[in-house]
Amino acid sequence: MKLINQLSKETGIPIATIRFYEKTGLFAGKKKADVKSNNYTYYDDEVVGKLDLIRDAKSIGFTLSEIKELIDAWYSKQISKEKKLAILDSKLSQIEEKIKELKSVKKQIAFFKSEVENFDW
Amino acid sequence: MKLINQLSKETGIPIATIRFYEKTGLFAGKKKADVKSNNYTYYDDEVVGKLDLIRDAKSIGFTLSEIKELIDAWYSKQISKEKKLAILDSKLSQIEEKIKELKSVKKQIAFFKSEVENFDW
DNA sequence: TTATACCATGAACTATACTTCATACTTTAT
DNA sequence: ATAAAGTATGAAGTATAGTTCATGGTATAA
Structure with a gap:
């Protein structure tokens, strides 16, 4: 303590x-x-x-x-156990969703990067 | 417009x-x-x-x-092109970091879930 | 024993990201 | 022509997540 x-x-x-x-x-x-x-x-x-x-x-x-x-x-x-599991599952879904969004923005930034590298002169 | x-x-x-x-x-x-x-x-x-x-x-x-x-x-x-690439690289790193953190918390929640499923009676 | 450090509480203050409101002017539909 | 809808601007209000400050009491080490 x-x-x-x-x-x-x-x-x-x-x-x-x-x-x-x-x-x-x-x-x-x-x-x-x-x-x-x-x-x-x-x-x-x-x-x-x-x-x-x-x-x-x-x-x-x-x-x-x-x-x-x-x-x-x-x-x-x-x-209750059921309620707990429901909350945890919902949090796991939120995390999955966030990971998807991150990967999508990552792709977009990678695209920006290749454009800047190749066409910005 | x-x-x-x-x-x-x-x-x-x-x-x-x-x-x-x-x-x-x-x-x-x-x-x-x-x-x-x-x-x-x-x-x-x-x-x-x-x-x-x-x-x-x-x-x-x-x-x-x-x-x-x-x-x-x-x-x-x-x-400048260099500055732009530096910013974009830094954003990509931030995203990588966020993905790692998400995966880590995901593991932790999955652990909570298995504990609740198996030992909560 | 007294200075320094630590704890508690409440209120005010800050930063970010909006949202709502009031006022006034412009455009458009009827 | 006039009511409804749209636009501009500034100021105030809201929600979240803290941080800072003032005050007052407690603990501890020299």
């Missing part, structure tokens, strides 16, 4: 961003009931996993709201 | 968005000097091509500023 500073260092995500994500509902730290002198929040390794997932999913263009679905599909105990 | 309404219909991009893109400097329509009674802007087919490129590039997560570079690399007459 780590404090926010250590969590930030482990994940490379700024403290303010972690706080923002937590407020957004992507995960939750815990208050230690036995600690009376302060109000500090503690985070376990599951939160590290969630932050890693957030970083990866963001890098491929998922919104925080889409990432929240993904996190719920993987970590939530309130969601 | 078409007016903004027709351009919007041809590309499927809302008029307000086209205006926003034009203001952002992604392309420019032309005023007809011989038309004295109004101030209407006219757009040619090159603008249609640019709007198509904007739509495609946006869909794969390029920012408008990145898309502007791309448009310049393809359409600008002010930019």
Whole structure:
């Protein structure tokens, strides 16, 4: 169980961003009931996993709201197996679609490139 | 040479968005000097091509500023061949990188899925 | 014990990418 | 001729995803 500073260092995500994500509902730290002198929040390794997932999913263009679905599909105990699988399948389709679009734009840029190389004098 | 309404219909991009893109400097329509009674802007087919490129590039997560570079690399007459090729190569690398990230997240989600399928009872 | 570092909270601020609104003028169809 | 549709411009508003700031309390090391 780590404090926010250590969590930030482990994940490379700024403290303010972690706080923002937590407020957004992507995960939750815990208050230690036995600690009376302060109000500090503690985070376990599951939160590290969630932050890693957030970083990866963001890098491929998922919104925080889409990432929240993904996190719920993987970590939530309130969601049925069927629902989880449906969410995961939908995310996989989104990724397939993105890969297709990327390949298509890649082709277009490669075409631009060959045109610039061959006909731009 | 078409007016903004027709351009919007041809590309499927809302008029307000086209205006926003034009203001952002992604392309420019032309005023007809011989038309004295109004101030209407006219757009040619090159603008249609640019709007198509904007739509495609946006869909794969390029920012408008990145898309502007791309448009310049393809359409600008002010930019040297070498510079254009460098920009296009850099965009191709970005796309390769995105494809890799997508495949990596895809694997991760497939793992989640198999775990949910097999161990979630 | 006191300076430095760390934590919490709320509010304001920023950037990107639009969208909506208000106003006013122009064109077109009836 | 006049109502409906189209165009231009500027300003304000919205959504997402943060970042920065102010304030105040807590922990720790010299």
